[in-house]
Amino acid sequence: MSRDHLHPVFAAPSIAVNTESNDFNSERLKARERAIDILKTIPAFSSVQIEVIEAGEKIAGSMPSRPALPSSERLEYAIRLLDARCAGYVKLVSDIITQEAFAIVLREFVIRAWEEYTGVTGIEPLPGNVQFSAIEERARHWTKESYRRVVRGSANVEPANKAERTAFDSDRSTGRVEAHPRVFISYSQDKQPASHCDDVHSLANKLRTEGVDVMIDRYESFPKEGWPPWMLKQIRESDFVLCVCTSTYRDRFENRAERKEGKGARFEGFVITNEVYQQACEQDKFVPVLLNGAAPEDIPVVLQNLTHYRIPEQYEALYARLTGQSLHPKPRLGNIRKSSSAIPKPQVPLINMWRIRVSMQTRANVVLATPRAQPRIATIFPGQE
Secondary structure (H helix, E strand, O other): OOHHHOOHHHHOOOOOOOOOOOHHHHHHHHHHHHHHHHHHOOOOHHHHHHHHHHHHHHHHHOOOOHHHOOHHHHHHHHHHHHHHHHHHHHHHOOOHHHHHHHHHHHHHHHHHHHHHHHOOOOOOOOOOOHHHHHHHHHHHHHHHHHHHHHHHHOOOOOOOOHHHHHHHHHHHOOOOOOOOOEEEEEOOOOOOOOOHHHHHHHHHHHHHHOOOEEEOHHHOOOOOOOHHHHHHHHHHHOOEEEEEEOHHHHHHHOOOOOOOOOHHHHHHHHHHHHHHHHHOOOOOOEEEEEOOOOOHHHOOHHHOOOOOEEOOOOHHHHHHHHHOOOOOOOOOOOOOOOOHHHOOOOOOOHHHHHHHHHHHHHHHHHHHHOOOOOOOHHHHOOOOO
16 A cells, blocks of 8 residues: 555655644654554555554544534534544553554544644644543543553553562462552542541542542642643543542532632532543443441432442442453353243153042942932832833
């Protein structure tokens, strides 16, 4: 396949990159070219290219011209193209090297999707843009999928630090390397009970000691980017967000409390509400948690249809949810047996059947041997004997 027929991200080095602007773009271009060279060494590269091109043409053929589409449908169109590209190229991921190459290319796909949504090239989205956030959220899904492919199929995955090497070595023999789920805890600084914040801290510590990568504000003295961007990053990049629900948290989450209090919970509530709205039916990321006797009525409205967990009573169920395990694993599937209706009914012993036949025959003979008494005429017609 010639370079002219490749997907635009691979075919044109200048796509979505201003090569004359600054050193940053120059380094970005070099990184992308290195990623392309890595992916092109994979035998399935050409077939994936054809698959992606055909999928893109099919999607484009099913949609009217871009200017005729309303904003929501243009965004849907851009995300569908993004999914088609990622679904093809993620098949090339098999180890850390190809995953890193895919991550670089994925960034180009995100920029491409933004340009297809806006219809303009070279314009950066404003910080906090809802449409661009939706595109990035979809890209994070494919980033996770690429890591899953590495974990499932690679023997070259190395632990992040020496502390993890023992567990990694024990799993290497079975070909299984477990990923630590990333969790962010959203809660309010309640004054009642006084131990509320300490209880949240204890829950975070317990989960971390059991392999869950939990983050709360107490672990961060002051983020260099400031609290709002830090909270936004934690919510968006986490696999799960635990929402510790109390009446105070609910009021701040739903923006019903006094504005001078609870700015953190209020901001997190706004972000989570927007995430729930954008994800539609895919809401398994957010998990309501009840501590210190909190009631289900304390759960914010947008989260009330989700499964909640009462701590400490349901800690094991929560832990199983976060780590992708089951409290009641399914047993091994057995063989099909004959149903009870197929089992033959027990037969009556022959000796009993012989006795029944003899008994019935004897009674019949007695009846036949006994002469019937003839009726007398006088009995029927009195006086005419």
